[in-house]
Amino acid sequence: MSAARDGFWGHSPDAPLDLGDLAAFEAESIVGRLADRTMPALADTLARAGNCSHPVRLAGRSTTIDRYTGEILSVFRSADEPLGLLYKPCGNRRDEVCPACSRIYARDTFELISTGLYGGKGVPESVSANPLLFVTLTAPSFGAVHRARKGKRPCRPRARIGACEHGVRLSCWAHHDDGDPVIGSPLCPECHDVDSAAVWQWHAPELWRRFTIALRRHVATTLGVRESELRKHARLEYAKVAEFQARGLVHFHALVRIDGSDGPGSPAPIPASRLTDVVRESAASAYTTAPPVDGRDVERVLRFGAQTDVRIVREGGVVGDQITAEQVAAYLAKYSTKSAGVDPTRPLPHHARLIDACQRLAARALAGCPFECGQRVADRHPRLCGVCVENPYALLGKWSRMLGFRGHFSTKSRRYSVTLGALRRARRRYQRIATNPRLAAAAKLDTRELEIQLMADDEETTLVVGAWTYQGTGWPRAGDKVLADAAAARAREYARWRAENRNAPTAHH
Ligand SMILES: [Zn+2]
Ligand SMILES: [Zn+2]
Ligand SMILES: [Zn+2]
Ligand SMILES: [Zn+2]
Incomplete structure (x- = not known):
């Protein structure tokens, strides 16, 4: 990294993008853009697509109509776009698939996690007084x-x-x-025991769910109330991410917060130290029973590993000294963009064994099928007969590339904070305001009011009617993707440079 002390190296318009080692066909396609003078059009399109690596190409038009007056507010035609098509960002979460889109995903995850820590965007700021734990639940040893x-x-x-x-x-x-x-x-x-490891991973989302149920039950017991009455005393909220460990099994990292009966910001009935004990008990007692794969297999009782790590982030108002809330949010956001670290074409040998176990167990589970469903287990969308579809292991083979983990990589309870959907909708609304001069002039609001408007849960006042056809995925020329990735890398460098040069303490990577 060559960020100069006095300025960001990428600021200068003459600063070349770092294109790495170009293949001849990539260099040729970039020269081609210069020769046929489509480079400015490409640059505009790259900016509009947020430097996505594999945008979706769409042709068509959409009309924005005022829901109440029926007035046509704007018409958007892909034919008017610089390259003649609409390039829509892929939105992929995974860093190695799309650096640009995964960064937006990480930023949104950071936003929604920190909103649950400090409030804002409709969540009361008093939420920062509610006890908060950082919990890591691991897989057992196989x-x-x-x-x-x-x-x-x-x-x-x-x-x-x-x-x-x-x-x-x-x-x-x-x-x-x-x-x-x-x-x-x-x-x-x-x-x-790779088979048990695969079965554990397959049921890990259910095991997490059992943990949250156990947690509610144990909190009710601690408060001396019936479980059905718990909502009158406390609410438990969490945000979690799944992270693959080197052995190929997931960890769950979770923020667990206890609120009072009125939800975020209302005083909690127990302090963080009591909640710590309750979380440990719940993690130790949670289990789920996995049915045998076939007649030769056994039933398995699945639990979390013994190494449950529970740290107090906030005792309630006071920031704990072990880790800061900001660090936790940054940490969770970072892990939301990681995947198995598995290259399906060249997995590490022990990941390959796990992939193989998933496919082998799925094939065994469907082996008795007269329609040979067991031979289609590794398909992305296996066509299964009516009987096999019901088998609990039917889709284990399909998920083998994810080492048998079919859960979401980041989830949160409904009242933890805002949702990713609400953040995306806010961004869409903002773009609509920003790109429409008439709306932009009308939206001369203070930022707080704008935020309220953007985050509003209500029905949209405008209606977008569109007719689009899919034209393909990716950039039309080989060099275009190279430029997109280089521009995304520069944006990332710039953000890092800005963070490092800010005086305020910043989140750690
Ligand atoms: Zn993308
Ligand atoms: Zn041995
Ligand atoms: Zn060793
Ligand atoms: Zn079948």
């Missing part, structure tokens, strides 16, 4: 794996443990550096 450890500690220093029945020594004296691909892989692949 066999010893290699791990990176802090300090100069070896991986698995177990002198007294000899070899397993497969002749593998179940100790490892190596110091694995972060990023070492061996981290997360089993010491003995034969001893490692």
